[in-house]
Amino acid sequence: MNNLSDTNIFDFSKITGPIHDFLMGFLPSWATVTVECLLIGVGLLLAYALLALFYIYFERKVCAAFQCRLGPNRVGPWGLLQSFADMFKILIKELISLNHTDKFLFALAPYLVIIASMLCFAVLPWGYGLQIINFNIGIFFLVACSSIGVLGILLAGWSSNNKYTLIGALRSGAQMVSYELSIGLCVVTMVCLAGSMNITDIVMAQENTWFILKGHVAAWIAFIIYLIAGTAETNRGPFDLPEAESELTAGYHTEYSGIHFGFFYLAEYLNLFIVAGVATLLFFGGWMPFHITGWDGFNTVMNYIPTPIWFIGKAIALSFVIIWFKWTFPRLRIDQLLTLEWKYLLPINLFNLALMVCIITFGWHF
């Protein structure tokens, strides 16, 4: 499978492999796995936090640019430390406990949300040889994990014992269940093209051409639907009904404070990254550098750029588009939201799946 070994793409297993061998040298294998899990866990958490901070800064700057403002510019050079300051503020804030709430579920909800997003985060294709768990249903696992998030939101809305949060949660439930379908079908469409649910295999299948080019019409349709459904899945504008500020104040997390609120906030930004990351994986080759068949010199130059940079760069570029949506469009109404999904996106998606199957069967793709 590993036909990239003769190219100059840096294989990160050259770093991780020796560490593994080193640990195996003096530890039993169960201990090795434990130590590695710890290391990876710490690394992921760090990456998670840093990315979230970056995203908060990024969104604020982008939004400011759209609105003819400067954005954060006081804390640190170009306001770079603003999100750090925000994070520390939220960490030291009091967790306000409310009467008449279901205390256990109320406290559990933010953890469910953040765990769901962390699990998804773990299976993203970070780079060549940087796949954390490489198993045969990777993308399926990702879709499954992302669905846990809605549970947390529903719990948050229900356990707060507040009418606003309840409506927010119900909206969110309806929205997520609906748009999960679209996301699932888009994923299925692209999995058909890849021929595998293994994340590494999906990336490898795009070595020569990214799926967005290879699958042409069907892939474009799937991409557009994915982008719409992904935006809805992350509860971002124009689909931010669950937390529609002007209607429900803050929707399902109205009653949360301190770090519990911070978890929702972080998860929302990281979900943005995850949605963009999955789009990158399915349509833009994951960490795969941009290759043009036959242009060997060009391909070699592209290969010199480390694969994590490719992945994160693509994901950020796609999240920019999603941020762009938010700061341009007004919000949909709940019935319009559901109409869009069930009457338009879903039928188109089913048709598109059939189209993709035809394309693959008759070999119409590039």
Add this chain to the structure above:
Amino acid sequence: MANIQEKIAFLFPQAAFTVDGNDILQVSVDEKDWHALAESLKNDADLAMDYLVTIAGMDWVDALGCVYYFMSTRHNTMCSVRVQAADRDNPYIHSVADLWRVAELYEREVYDFFGIVFIDNPDMRRLFLSIDWKGFPLRKDYDDSPAINPPSTDNERQTDYTNVYHLEDGKVVKTEREIFHKDDFVINIGPQHPATHGVLRFRTAVDGETIKKIDVYMGYIHRGVEKLCESLQYQQTLHFMDRLDYFSGQIYHHGLCLVYEKAAGIEVSRRAQVIRVMMDELSRIASHCLFIGTYCMDLGATTMLFYTLRVREQILDIFEKTCGARMTFNYACIGGVMQDLAPDFAQDVKALLEVLPANIKEYNKIFTGNVIAKGRMEGVGKLSREDAISYAITGPSGRASDWACDMRKLRPYSIYSELDFEEVTRTEGDSMARFKVRMDEMVQSAKILAQLVDNIPDGEYLVKVPKVLKLPKGQWFQLVEGCRGAFGVYLESDGTTKPYRLKIAPPCLPLAGVVDHITQGSKIADLITIGGSLDYIVPDMDR
């Protein structure tokens, strides 16, 4: 006017006729004839007084009563009716809420301030004051001692019931009526809520996301402006006008000045008139800009706010140069305006007129044509022309329902009759129409400004007026076109230096009153769309 008098005299020979200071016919009738007269006023084809402008509660010391002002949208005529309640200790007047829907709200206000009970009004609660308030503050014998109404530290008191009063054998009988059913899922939207644009509260009964009923609570920023005015000299009452609809401050000032100047017989110089009109139109553009921005923000398009604020800032800068303030200008005053124009006023206005068309084009490009915006606004909150008149929805919201209710055209004041501008009306009556009317009105206001900016005559900006103004006995009523609709001032003077009664008829009170009517069956999100498109300002309705 003569026709109206003949007609009413024919139908009600016992009615007495006078004329107020603005040449509006005043009819005085007994309470027992009042409802019959009201029916004739509304339904008679020659009278057709279908627009109830305001109800001013009155305390004439020997009796309590009301002054009603009507306008006919068919004949463009006005008349007023004065009705006295027979018994001061137990005052009642028949309600006209069955004829004019807006009366329901107006009568609640009168009840709140004067304690006059309106027979058969379906909702006879207090409107602004809390339900356990003691006394009726606008009565002349009201005791305002804090011992009687101490500042409350308890939670707000509320009830799910309202009172209805009937007349049985000459006796007033009180019955209770339920507002919300026990099983209703009632959400509280407001008083602190981003979409109510101020401290307004909607108790909303919903079925899932669908609205069943809305009960509006007002009075959170009721400051008793009308009561305060009664103890202040005429000049001192002016500055309150900036604090009602704070975007129409210039226009409201203008309106009140017109009343006082008419009453005192003061002629204002041409220069001051032109300045006033220019300020009015500038604030209209600024107000509509803010409307567009905040409305888009209500719908989730935050970025638009910043685009519209750019133009608004430019106008506020112009104001600041001349008036020294950006919000509470206190500019127009009796006899003219406070200060002369800043030297580069004309130049600044021209610069504004230059950038405005491009900006309006940009707003349309970003928002008006957007498919989501269309989906959210078109067909949402439809208000028919009849309902708009019956609920007294004036201003851009009324014009969106095809009711040509621009007071600058109907009852031209100042120099508006000489100016060339069009009254923008639309026929759809939905939220989109209300949005577009405001967009088009900015163009018309710019047109007025363009006509005036090069023609500001020389002369004095303020004529000499006595330091302490004393107005003769009489009544005056003036309507001007505020940014949100017809702003009326009713003045009753007893010949002293202070107003005996100054009734402010704001456009926003009816706007809040119609919310329940046009949101029924819509979604919660539509409440935001509709509320935003009506563009009410809470201090204006609360006063």
